[in-house]
Amino acid sequence: MRIQAAGLTKEFGGRRAVDGLSFTVEPGKVTGFVGPNGAGKSTTLQLMLGLVHGDGRTLFDGRPYRDLPCPVREIGAVLDTRSFHPRRSARDHLRMLAAAGRAPAGGRGRAPDRRVDQLLDLVGLAPVAGRPAGGFSLGMAQRLGLAAALLGDPRALLLDEPANGLDPHGVAWLRELLRAFAAGGGAVLVSSHLLAEMQLLADHVVVIGRGRLLADEPLEQLVGRSVREQVLVRSPDAGRLAELLAPTGAAVDRTGDGELTISGVGAEVVGDLAHERRLRLHQLTTRSASLEAAFLALTRDGVEYAAGDGP
């Protein structure tokens, strides 16, 4: 399923939370949706699904969400961690959602109940399926939300911060789950502020700041374009090494006592040069370009809520 968002705009009390956003989520790929706090990620997802009203439109294989014959069989979404009645059990919550046509096999007979039990197993909640969901931890609530999203065996997933509250095993499990879903031809749009995790997960990234589109491109392209690879060196001969590197065209920053940050040449050039001139090196490290660095560079001016300098 291809998801096309065009001109999404939403205002709250005269303040534009989402400002003319357009992007496409392709099938078979995980598209990361990143932005600073208050950038409008959650509002955008809600706009796409018609939960909040605004301008613009989102088409799911050419049709708006409300025109899909059985939307939950097409799109699975997790927008809130705790969208359940606290006194209803996890199993009853999913059985109720299954009645909305989420469960495959036509939602008749025992098939939906079996699907519910399968999903409770899949997300690891089977042992607590009969307990009121109000007592669930954040991670358990996330797992219940994911089970709800997967209930209809959808062709696309829209997930808002699904890794929040998951332990490291849970995050790794989620990554595998979403990668497998995309590998099976599904489209995944996932928002997260865990950029290291996003770098492992996403094929494509949509970056927004203050409701506006800042980037919409493959992850590798964004990271490679935004930030150059750097070499970190610690050496008692740092001054001499910096002089020797100057003719090579490398950009050398003295980032501390006996410490250099070099860009423009690789670690092998720096290492070979030090070896030839018999300079001592205590550390020679390559710092790879990261999504975090690219993100920080892109959103420097798009941060809605920034921390102050100190207490």
Next chain:
Amino acid sequence: MTALLSYEWRRMRSLGSDRALLAGVVAFALLADLAAAGKPLDAEGVIFHVVQRDLAVRWLAAAAIGAQAFGHEFRYGTIRPTLLGFPRRGRLLAGKVAAAALAGTAGALLASAASFALLLALTRWDGHLFGDPRLWRSLAYGAVTVGLVAALAAGLGALTRGTGLPVVLLALWAGILEPLAAAVLGGGAGLLPFLSMLQLAAYSGEAVDLGATGPLSAVVFPLCLAAVLVAAAAVFARRDATAT
């Protein structure tokens, strides 16, 4: 619509509060019937016991069940997954109102049936009462009025996004405002929404001393319900789906 009714049925039956309300209504009827043990009853007495005596309690329980249809959804944020399943808001409102009305009517019929059965065992009455059409008319209308109150509460729940406020509003309306208005209006009070329903459920039109039932009695409450539902549909269609 079938999926929506099935969804609502699952939603209601998985909530302890709904089950408790239904059990409370039936238990109240049965306990009150014990007071009639051994007494002879005519058709009017039967109707009093199985329909009229408990009507206010049933309306109140129905109001609570109806108000939860939207009140709980907004309070606990489940309105979002619900709207993901049923994105056409007018249809969702219609389905929830219909489900609340059906649940209210079914609950009232169940309570009346249980009460009927206990009275049969405990009291003395002639079998020919069963041939009196006014008995069945009162039973049917009594149950329908409970369903209509549940539907009205569902509409008010969509308007106010709450559970408590619709119940309080309906209790004030039916329990204080209309009796006060009836004291002023006299016979014309039979055209007030709740009192008109009381008239319909009565064994005879004069039973509650509000004047004879007429064609208007049957349409006053449905007209109020329609006005509330139109307003609820307009507001619900424009409102963002956020939790309260």
